Amino acid sequence: MKVKFYTPVREYHEKKSEFDSAVLAVMEKGEFILGEEVLQLEKRVEEFTGAKYAIGVASGSDALTITADILGFKNGKEIITSPFTFFASVSCITRNGAKPVFVDIDEDTFNIDTGAIEEKITENTVGILPIHLFSQMANMDKIMEVSKKYNLKVLEDAAEAYGMRWTGDGEFARHSGTIGDFGIFSFFPTKTLGAYGDGGMIVTNSENLYNIAKSYRVHGATKKYHHKYVGYNSRLHTMQAAILLVKMKYIQESIEKRAIIAKWYDERLSNVESIKIPKIKFNQQPAFYVYNILSEKRDELASYLKENGVQTSIYYPRPLHLQECFQDLGYKKGDFPVAEKISQQILALPIFPQITENEVNYVCECIKKFYK
Incomplete structure (x- = not known):
């Protein structure tokens, strides 16, 4: 049996007529840049998340870069974040000359250890950038408590x-995303709400920040050829918005199906002594974008699964404080031991709404055979 880590093809064939109609409608109207569907999607995201304002942009990475710029994460200022995340979470800080200050991660959730944030605050600290990863959110009660105490921005x-x-x-x-000053979402195809290309969204409850971000996505213009800011060219494509509007009709069903699949894995792998399943902590509702395990002999297991037709992925094989491009920050191996240890053990298994129970059974049987 072959089990893909992710495929959009099954979803497309399930709802082919809806996707085709949505895309062709955009082609018929010819409004490819900030067309009607972008505004409709922004409204749907506002309704679903409870955010007052949503702004569609070209990618999640752009959403981070734009919001970090607006919040003043630049010119030598310090922003506290995690080293165990995707590159864009930190490049948005360094791109404008700000300095990421890393805090190690919680061993159970792999998100930032919020109990260690306060000790890293200096007179130069202006913000906190928590990353909600691995199916659950960081401890936002603690983050907001600290941010209010020290008057810090939260992205x-x-x-x-x-x-x-x-x-x-x-x-x-x-x-998620509606508690701090700004929040951002990615619509990369693999995401829980994924486009058929790149896409992203900024959300905020501040009318002032909304107006600035809306201007920043079109070169900082408040109206055509009138530029109040030096902004960016980052607009969610109308065709991607149309595709996402189809997916939004089924988003709750998709989230619930992912939870069922995660439960299948939990049940079938709970007795395998050589792996550990992450815990959902705090009072929150998870969403299983990925399903990770911690595994002994991780690389050997991944190779064995590949040989047996099972695709996996590693989020993330090297923490950011050990990346070559961030050497000038002065960190070294051993500075964040939990993140470094987890990076050698973590393995993501296939999970997407259209995966079958038989495929999950096969993945789990392969894992059990490997450890036997």
């Missing part, structure tokens, strides 16, 4: 977190 990297909701100590659940 939530929710690129992988569409559908995650945080209750914490509060009475009502709040969607």
Whole structure:
């Protein structure tokens, strides 16, 4: 049997007529740049997440770069974040000359250890950039408590977190990305809400930040050829918005199906002594964009699964403090031991709404055979 890590083809064939109609409608109208569908998607995202404002941009990476710029993450200022994340979470800080200050991760969740943030704050610190990864959000109660105490900006990297909701100590659940000053989502094809190309979204509850971000995506213009800011060229393509509008009709069903698949893995792998399943911590609603395990002999297991037709991925094989491009930050091996250890053990298994129970069974049987 062959089990792909992810494929969009099954979803496309399930809803082929809807996707084809959506794309052809854009072609018929010819409004490819910030067309009607982009505005419709922004409204749907606002409704689903509870954010007051949403701004469609070209990618999740662009969303991070734009919002980091607006929040003043530049010119030598310090921003506290995690070293165990995708490159864009930190490049958005360094791109304008700011300095990422890393905090190690929680061993159970792989998200930032929020109990260690406060000790890294200096007079030069202006913000915190939490990343909601690995099916769950970082401890936003603690992050917001610290940010208010020290008057820091909070940029939530929710690129992988569409559908995650945080209750914490509060009475009502709040969607990822809507708690800090800005939040961002990625619509990369593999994501829980994924386009058929690149795409991203910025969300905020501040009218002022919304107006600035809306201007930043079109070169900083407030109206055509009138530039208040030095912005960016980053607009969500109308055709991708049309595709995402189709997917938004089924997003809750998709999130629930991913949770069922995660439960299949939990049940079948819970007794395998050589692997560890991450815990969902705090009072929150997870969304299983990925399903990770910690595994003994990780690389050998990944090779064995590949030989038996199972595709896997590693998020992430090298923490950012050990990346060559960030050597000037002065970190060295051993500075963040939890992130370094997890990077050698973590392995992502196939999970997407159209995967079958038989395929999950096969993946789990292969894992059990390897360790036997």
